[in-house]
Amino acid sequence: xxxxxxxxxxxxxxxxxxxxxxxxxxxxxxxxxxxxxxxxxxxxxxxxxxxxxxxxxxxxxxxxxxxxxxxxxxxxxxxxxxxxxxxxxxxxxxxxxxxxxxxxxxxxxxxxxxxxxxxxxxxxxxxxxxxxxxxxxxxxxxxxxxxxxxxxxxxxxxxxxxxxxxxxxxxxxxxxxxxxxxxxxxxxxxxxxxxxxxxxxxxxxxxxxxxxxxxxxxxxxxxxxxxxxxxxxxxxxxxx
Ligand code: ADE
Numbered sequence: 001x002x003x004x005x006x007x008x009x010x011x012x013x014x015x016x017x018x019x020x021x022x023x024x025x026x027x028x029x030x031x032x033x034x035x036x037x038x039x040x041x042x043x044x045x046x047x048x049x050x051x052x053x054x055x056x057x058x059x060x061x062x063x064x065x066x067x068x069x070x071x072x073x074x075x076x077x078x079x080x081x082x083x084x085x086x087x088x089x090x091x092x093x094x095x096x097x098x099x100x101x102x103x104x105x106x107x108x109x110x111x112x113x114x115x116x117x118x119x120x121x122x123x124x125x126x127x128x129x130x131x132x133x134x135x136x137x138x139x140x141x142x143x144x145x146x147x148x149x150x151x152x153x154x155x156x157x158x159x160x161x162x163x164x165x166x167x168x169x170x171x172x173x174x175x176x177x178x179x180x181x182x183x184x185x186x187x188x189x190x191x192x193x194x195x196x197x198x199x200x201x202x203x204x205x206x207x208x209x210x211x212x213x214x215x216x217x218x219x220x221x222x223x224x225x226x227x228x229x230x231x232x233x234x235x236x237x238x239x240x
Pocket of ligand 1: 087088089131132133134135136137138139140141144
C-alpha cells in the first residue's frame, strides 16, 4: 500500500513515520509513505504557494498552479495513478466504512491544505474525494492525513499481528458497537477490582460478558450507532 502525502509541511510527518506500528509496516515493505512538498512546484523565485482571496476576506488561499502540477507529477511517478483524497472540513466525514473502502486502493494520494482553503479550481480540475475527519477546523490537513494513514494501515494484511486483529475493533467488520471494557494486571487497584468473570477462564461466559458490556456502553455513549444500522445477525441469532 502506497501513500503519497502532498503538503507544505512534510517535516510534520517525520516523528509519526518513525513510530512503532507504522515503522514496522514500512520496514516490512507492507506500507510506503512518500512525502512531497507542494512548494517544490511553485513557479516564482519566492516559491509562492498561497495568495490573498479574490473578493477580499481574511487569510490566504492555496494556489491552483503549484497544487495541480504537484498532484499531476506525483501521479505520474507510478503506473497506478492512485486515489486522490483532499483533506478538508467540507468533505464527507471519515468513518470506518470509509476507511475500509480506502483500504481497497493500492495507492492513495493525500492532499493537505493550509490557510483558508484551496482555490476552487483545484477541486474542479482534480476531482478529488473530499474527506473531513470531523466537524471542527484544523490548521491544515496534515493531522487528518495522519489519521487516515493510521486507520487504513490497520486493515492492510500483515500490518497487525494475529493477536491484535482489527476485526474486533469498534466499528469494524461485524462489530458496529463500541469496544467492551478491558483490564490487565493488577487484579485490584485502589479498591477497583477486575470483574470476576474475566478471571474465570470460561470463554463462553467471557464472550457473553463482553458482548453485554459492549452493548451497554454503546447504549450509554453512542446510541446513534444503534440507529444507524441494526447490529448484524450472528450465527447464534440465526440458530434461534
Ligand atoms: N483541514 C482542516 N480541518 C480539517 C478537518 N476537520 N478534516 C480534514 N481536513 C481538515
